[in-house]
Amino acid sequence: MLQDSFSYTVEQFADLQILRYRVPGFENLPLRRKQLIYYLSQAALEGRDILFDQNGxxxxxxxxxxxxxxxxxxxxxxxxxxxxxxxxxxxxxxxxxxxxxxxxxxxxxxxxxxxxxxxxxxxxxxxxxxxxxxxxxxxxxxxxxxxxxxxxxxKRVNQSDGEDLVLTSAANYYEGITQQEAEAFYAAQKKADDQEPVMYGMNSRLVKENGHVYEQVWKVGGMYSSAIEKIISWLQKAEDVAENDAQREVIRLLIEFYRTGDLKLFDAYSIAWLKDTDSLVDFVNGFIESYGDPLGMKASWESIVNFKDMEATHRTETISSNAQWFEDHSPVDARFKKTEVKGVSAKVITAAILAGDLYPSTAIGINLPNSNWIRSVHGSKSVTIGNLTDAYNKAARGNGFREEFVYSETERQLLEKYADITDDLHTDLHECLGHGSGKLLPGVDPDALKAHGSTIEEARADLFGLYYLPDAKMIELGLVPDAEAYKAEYYSYMMNGLMTQLVRIEPGCTVEEAHMRNRQLIACWALEHGQAEHVVEMVNRDGKTYVRINDYAKLRMLFGKLLAEIQRIKSEGDYEAARQLVETYAVQVDPVLHAEVLQRYRSLHLAPYKGFVNPVYTPQTDKEGNITDVHISYSEGYAEQMLRYSRDYSNL
Structure with missing residues (x-):
């Protein structure tokens, strides 16, 4: 059992703070599940080099x-x-x-x-x-x-409007290809009447040689084969100790996808994965998110191994079981709503290992699969990563941030009382309902919003959560303690979107990352559109700038109005409206405010970015080599872990 002296902070350098996370409950799992987690964690670590190569x-x-x-x-x-x-x-x-x-x-x-x-x-x-x-x-x-x-x-990913985003991005997804050529290559593959379109280009590098354009597919015998073969070898061991037939089929399909590179098989794996809601242990392993591709098509490699937090999952199960109510009462046009919400499942998980694009910096919530047609027909699976949010919260206690940036004691008390609750709840709503809500109109290309698609999608999910946090339904379901709680999330969200996330940007730079663009878009749009009624203000006191919210109820109405428009943009595939919204509100930075925020943040000696070292799993074996137990350790340092990973999992 861990002692109370467990230290969440490992070290700090540059703009980074390295943390540890606990894996509570692992020691009490039965041996077969410990073995499963160990094998899946090894499969996760074997893919490390893939992401390095994808990034450049x-x-x-x-x-x-x-x-x-x-x-x-x-x-x-x-x-x-x-x-x-x-x-x-x-x-x-x-x-x-x-x-x-x-x-x-x-x-x-x-x-x-x-x-x-x-x-x-x-x-x-x-x-x-x-x-x-x-x-x-x-x-x-x-x-x-x-x-x-x-x-x-x-730049690894360039999002500057008007430039060739492929030629000006260092990410290793294209070689000798222009943006126009890449878009034309995949447009030619799509069929307007395809009701189950694969995610074209998801698992390949697009290359042009001697005038010929072709894909280098990431599979056994193709690109990244040596790493993928190692991943498969551990997945096969995991298959032998799977909890049930459904999970065994998930692993089998993933192995077949890795062997063939067949995107139809990836869809079959995704459907099987989201339908497996009974297994305690779960995992993601593969080419998943497309934020690293300037065109939003190529998927970076990532993995997470986890098991369900049974107690905390009651919260997300309550949300998912009421998904149809939330969809029906959404402020968006009825044309864009799902008449029947299918297959929405949600849980709170305990992360056991992080890898690829989820390591060391990681998401705190995940909603998959990303295929629009699968989400529409079969639903989606959402998770909130409870032990990571707990580590963030514990490491941030008493660091002086709120005292420096929050407007007054009234807001600070709101945050102290409710922020941990409402922050987790907003993540739940974002992942479970936000990403799973709404629908594309018939014939709309899922990639119609191009480079702006990720920002619009994240804004849609955030707004869905923000709109519903104050709703009386949240109290009725027992998700918030009272009608005041939502104000903590509203205040922290607006403060972050308008000001404090600027600590993550170098002087003279614009906002590039999709999640940061999404938050600034929402906050700046709400500030501007609530200006006449002073809903939200930027105020100066003693030479320092603060965010002040004067009318929380009207702010909710603004969030609802913007949600309706962003859902319309998504549903209709209105690229020009998406471009205008992003370029107007999400990109530019006020240099004077930016300089002030950076100076105030520096005085706190904090790091704006945080990431984790993983625990170490060590199998215990008998004389015949059979695993009798798996021990977990939290003592490995940052450089020690990175050098070990480079030594033991260097497959490319």
Whole structure:
């Protein structure tokens, strides 16, 4: 049993804080479930290199070069240059590449190219990650501009309106292809009358060679084969100890998809996965979210292994069992509502391992599958990750943030009393109902909103949750304690969207990441459209800017009005309206306010981004090699874990 002295904070550097999370209840699971979690966690870790390569074609070699320096350099490890190199490496580990995990800008090294060259030349050649036939000098000539030249691959994902988003993005999903060529390639594959369209391009790299455009599919025998084969080997072990036939079929279909790359098989796997609601242990493993692709089509690799928090799941089951009521009473046009909400399931989970695009930085809620037709016909499965939100909350206690940015004691008391409850509840509503609500009109292309699709979808889900938090139905269902509770989430959401999330942006930059764009879009739209009645204001007191909400009830009506419009945009595939909304409200930053927020935040000595180290699972075996137990440990440090992962799971 963990002691009360359990430390959630591991270390802090640059703009990052590394945390630990508990996995309560693991020790009490029966052996078969412990084995299942162990095998699935190994399958999760085997895919690590895939994401590094997806995020940039030079990432793996750069990471291995820096790790070779970190491990083997025998010179002065106490000077500022080596310290800067160490911090840079830790940032590369965190971001799964050389671009910021959230802002997508390339890191600026605080050490010089001359220093790195000197250090590299001091190492034995056998420890360097040289490609076949490559010399040390050739490697440096290739990699140093990528690391040091700000004009080379400056953004992992570029979302700037009017630019070729494919050519100007460093993400490794396209090679020799323009945006127009990529969009035309997939448009030619789609059939207007297809009622069950696959997610075209989801699991491939699109390449143009000698005028020929083709896909390099991620599968056994294709791209990433060596990593995928390792993933499959652990999935097969997991299949042998699956909890039931439904879960066994989920694993079997996933293995077949990995072997063939067949997107129809991925849909079959997705349907089987969302219908398996009886298993205690669950997992995601594969090419899932498309935020890393500027066109919103290619899916990054990720994995999470988890088991159900039975007590906390009562909350999400209450929400999902009333999904039809929420859909029927939504403020959107009746044309865009589902007449019958199908297959909505939700639970609170305990994360056991994080990997790929969910590690070290992770989501706190997930709603899958992403296929529009599957969601419409079969439903969706939503999770809120309870032990991670608990770790965030525990690590943030007493850090001075609220005292600095919250307008008055009235709002601070609201947050103290209700914020943990309403924040979790908003996540539940966002994942369980928001993403699962509404429908596309017949014939509308799911990719019609193109680069703005992710922002619009996240805004839709957020607004659904915000609109319903104050509803009397929430009290009736026992989800909130009283009619005041929702105000805590309204205040923190508006403060974040208008001000405090700016701590995550470098001076002079615009908002790029889809979730940040979504929050700014909602908050700035509500500020502007409530201006005549002073619903929300930005006020100055003692030289500092604060958010003040004067009318919470009218703010709810504004959220409802915007939800109706965003659902219309989504349902009709109105690209131009989406573009106007995003470009008007979600992108630009007030430089004066930004500078103020950054200065105030720096005075608190906090890190704006947080991520996790994983626990370590160690199987205990008898003389015949049979697993008799699986032990869990929380003692591994950040660099220690990253180097172990690079040593044990380096498959590409």
């Amino acid at each position: 074609k030079y990432n793996l070699q750069i990471r291995r070069l820096l790790e070779a320096v970190y491990i083997h350099f025998k010179g002065d490890r106490t000077n500022e240059q080596f310290f800067a190199l160490e911090v840079y490496l830790k940032r590369v580990w965190f971001a799964n590449g050389i671009h910021h995990h959230y802002a997508c800008d390339k890191f600026v090294p605080a050490f010089t190219s001359d220093y790195l060259e000197e250090v590299v030349n001091s190492l034995p050649e056998e420890v360097l990650p040289l490609e076949e036939g490559e010399t040390c000098q050739a490697m440096c000539d290739k990699l140093f501009p990528v690391i040091f030249d700000p004009s080379v691959m400056p």
